Amino acid sequence: MKLKLTICYLFLSLILFSQQTDTITFYSKAFQADRTIYITTPEFFKYQSETVQLPVFFILDGQHEWFVNPVANAIRYLQDTKEVPAVLTVVIPLADRMQACAIPDDIHAVLPLHDFITKEIPAAIAAYCPGSLRILIGHSFSASFALYSYHKTPDFYHAVMSHTPLDRLDDIIAALQQNQRVQPANIYLSAGSVLATKDIHHRAAYDKLKIKYADFFQKMNTYEANYAAHNAVPIVATPVFLNKMFFSFSTRYNHIAPVNENYEMTQTPQSVEAELAMIQQACYTDQHYISPELPEINGIASRFQNNGYTEHARALYEWGITLYPNDFGFYLSLAGLLHESDPEKTKVLLTKALELLQTVETELAERDEMIAEINDWLNN
Numbered sequence: 001m002k003l004k005l006t007i008c009y010l011f012l013s014l015i016l017f018s019q020q021t022d023t024i025t026f027y028s029k030a031f032q033a034d035r036t037i038y039i040t041t042p043e044f045f046k047y048q049s050e051t052v053q054l055p056v057f058f059i060l061d062g063q064h065e066w067f068v069n070p071v072a073n074a075i076r077y078l079q080d081t082k083e084v085p086a087v088l089t090v091v092i093p094l095a096d097r098m099q100a101c102a103i104p105d106d107i108h109a110v111l112p113l114h115d116f117i118t119k120e121i122p123a124a125i126a127a128y129c130p131g132s133l134r135i136l137i138g139h140s141f142s143a144s145f146a147l148y149s150y151h152k153t154p155d156f157y158h159a160v161m162s163h164t165p166l167d168r169l170d171d172i173i174a175a176l177q178q179n180q181r182v183q184p185a186n187i188y189l190s191a192g193s194v195l196a197t198k199d200i201h202h203r204a205a206y207d208k209l210k211i212k213y214a215d216f217f218q219k220m221n222t223y224e225a226n227y228a229a230h231n232a233v234p235i236v237a238t239p240v241f242l243n244k245m246f247f248s249f250s251t252r253y254n255h256i257a258p259v260n261e262n263y264e265m266t267q268t269p270q271s272v273e274a275e276l277a278m279i280q281q282a283c284y285t286d287q288h289y290i291s292p293e294l295p296e297i298n299g300i301a302s303r304f305q306n307n308g309y310t311e312h313a314r315a316l317y318e319w320g321i322t323l324y325p326n327d328f329g330f331y332l333s334l335a336g337l338l339h340e341s342d343p344e345k346t347k348v349l350l351t352k353a354l355e356l357l358q359t360v361e362t363e364l365a366e367r368d369e370m371i372a373e374i375n376d377w378l379n380n
Contacts, residue, residue: 042086047327053131060142062093103168184219190237328356
């Protein structure tokens with residue numbers, strides 16, 4: 001019974017959870033009008049506590065599906081393959097793209113869109129537990145704005161992704177270079193093919209400035225999509241930039257409870273406290289803390305448990321409950337671990353798992369079968 005339930009839970013955790021997109025409309029003081037944004041929450045969002053704060057990706061030009069959909073899909077795919085962490089994706093439609101993004105004559109002036117992103121949206125999405133790691137993504141006209149916005153408040157963004165910018169690009173690069181708070185390594189700049197039928201004007205400006213500001217360009221992250229047309233550059237460059245930006249994410253816990261091909265641990269673990277401390281340290285990316293994701297905790301705990309280190313596994317399942325208190329699986333896994341040594345605790349855990357299956361997992365296909373098995377377990 002216990003083994004069947006645990007295997008079923010681990011299988012479900014891989015295939016059944018999906019993202020959800022919410023529409024948020026609120027009055028913007030910056031624009032003096034109502035504005036709408038779309039926020040997509042990641043897998044396992046409904047299970048997490050407020051202590052799990054998520055990175056935020058702001059995608060400009062939300063009125064253009066041809067741009068937003070491929071970028072959002074690249075983010076989603078790289079999340080599914082564990083190359084990119086679970087994030088909040090905030091899509092920002094622009095009512096008047098030219099007016100919202102046009103770089104002012106005084107590059108130090110503040111555009112309403114900048115205040116909208118850096119001041120108003122964080123307040124509007126506060127209930128979604130946004131973290132401090134923020135990335136702004138723009139294309140063409142909005143790509144220039146992304147660079148401008150980073151110049152205005154470099155401490156607000158972890159990175160900006162600017163696909164084939166052109167508007168006032170010389171002035172923006174000069175301002176970025178002069179701003180001592182700007183970190184060139186946080187800038188991801190792309191350009192398309194030099195061919196006339198592809199991206200000649202944007203690429204020509206890029207090539208010119210690459211020579212003029214050679215030192216600064218060398219410090220930035222650049223990608224030259226030599227075969228891509230202007231509107232195709234974001235599709236090509238976004239995955240490249242994301243993989244580079246989060247290069248070490250997928251392997252951040254590889255040194256914790258390492259195993260061989262037979263799932264046998266290859267080294268003796270340290271104390272529970274020491275192993276947890278190593279996991280916590282591995283959560284930091286460029287000084288930003290990215291919480292362990294639900295499958296990551298399950299994976300590490302299972303390696304400890306299957307190799308006989310039950311106290312380590314117990315600590316991880318208990319930590320999982322604090323991070324994801326609405327996930328029935330951690331209660332179920334912990335119950336399976338304690339059912340012989342602590343029957344009373346096991347009963348409490350099974351009762352909680354049963355409650356969550358009945359209230360949170362209303363659309364789970366195997367829900368009734370699992371409820372019946374837990375009730376059978378409780379009764380025996």
